[in-house]
Amino acid sequence: MPGTLYLCATPIGNLEDMTFRCIRILKEVDLIAAEDTRNSIKLLNHFEIKTPMTSYHEYNKIEKGHKLVEHLLNGEDIALITDAGTPGISDPGEELVKMCQEAGIVVTAIPGAAACITALTISGLSTRRFAFEAFLPADKKERQAVLDELKEETRTIVLYEAPHRLLKTLQLLYDTIGNRKISICRELTKKHETVFAATMEEALAYYNNHEPKGECVMVIEGKSRDEIRAEEQAHWEEMTIEEHMEYYESQGIDRKEAMKRVAKDRGIGKRDVYKALL
Structure with missing residues (x-):
């Protein structure tokens, strides 16, 4: 019988968010596929997990994906972990899941932290309907196409952004969708977690004078009816x-x-x- 692929959510900052079930699965599987083994080894060492680990990331997801599927077809169980949060959300894990489903391999999730949901729930904006866009595309034309779609989006919008690009992205959003309400969530689950609730104009004025630090999740109100x-x-x-x-x-x-x-x-x-x- 083929093995099982476990999508294991890991903490996005606070190690106390690691679940008992996730620790058990990571100890029991035959192999752990990690987005960055140098980063993940710290997590494994902290919880005394000795399972062998291999790298699986954006630049080897096809070649390594086929190898992982072979292991699974041979009856091995594999856990997939990302740098932080839930595998398959804005990372190459979605490709491996597709491969496994096509090969008839069982895929199951070990739920836990996800930055997009964490930010949404503490944003103060509507949580009933939301659109998760992850990072805006790097390609200029593709990025503008996404921005044009977001201009008409009535659901709450959730975006990821790196600190060094935050100000530029805020300006792009303001120029495209106008002066909407926004909550910028930083350092989620960590000691210096902050939620900056403002308008686009206020956020631009603030970050023009304060250097952004830490990975950011932007939660933006949708277009009102x-x-x-x-x-x-x-x-x-x-x-x-x-x-x-x-x-x-x-x-x-x-x-x-x-x-x-x-x-x-x-x-x-x-x-x-x-x-x-x-």
Whole structure:
């Protein structure tokens, strides 16, 4: 029988967030695949885990992925860990999961810390619906395409950013989506954890005078439905009521229904539409 791939979440800062189950699995598996073995050896040593370790990262994910699948098909159990947090979230683990599913290998998760969820829950912004974008693309055109999509996003947005790029990214976001509310979460679960809740303008002013430090998670409010309605109403008001009526009637909609839709689009009564047409 093939072995099992365990996706083991590790602490994002505070070692006390390591679960008992994760420690047990890391001790029991035949091999640990780690994003950075130099970083992970500190974690393993702290919990006295002696399991052999191999590297699995962005630059060897295909070649090493096939080798790991061979081990699994031979009946070995493997644990996948990332530098910090949950494997498969903004890291090459997703590629290995695909390979395992295609090969009929069981994949299971050992849940634990995830920076995106941790930041979202303490941000003070809406948590019911959110869009996780991880890091913005490095390619300029691809990055602008993502920013254009985020401009219309109504869900809370969660982004990762390195401290040396934070100010530039804040400016890009401000130029694209405007002066939204934002919570910048730093050093999550660590001694100097901070949540800076502000507007985009306030965040830009602050970080122009204070050097950002520590990995950041940005949680940004989505576009409000009131804002969307105001934009739509402004679009319709650029037309005359006659032109607005023609827009609907040209689609085969009868005059009574067209008047009803025009009134709704413009936020006025049907009687006002009727009077304007007279």
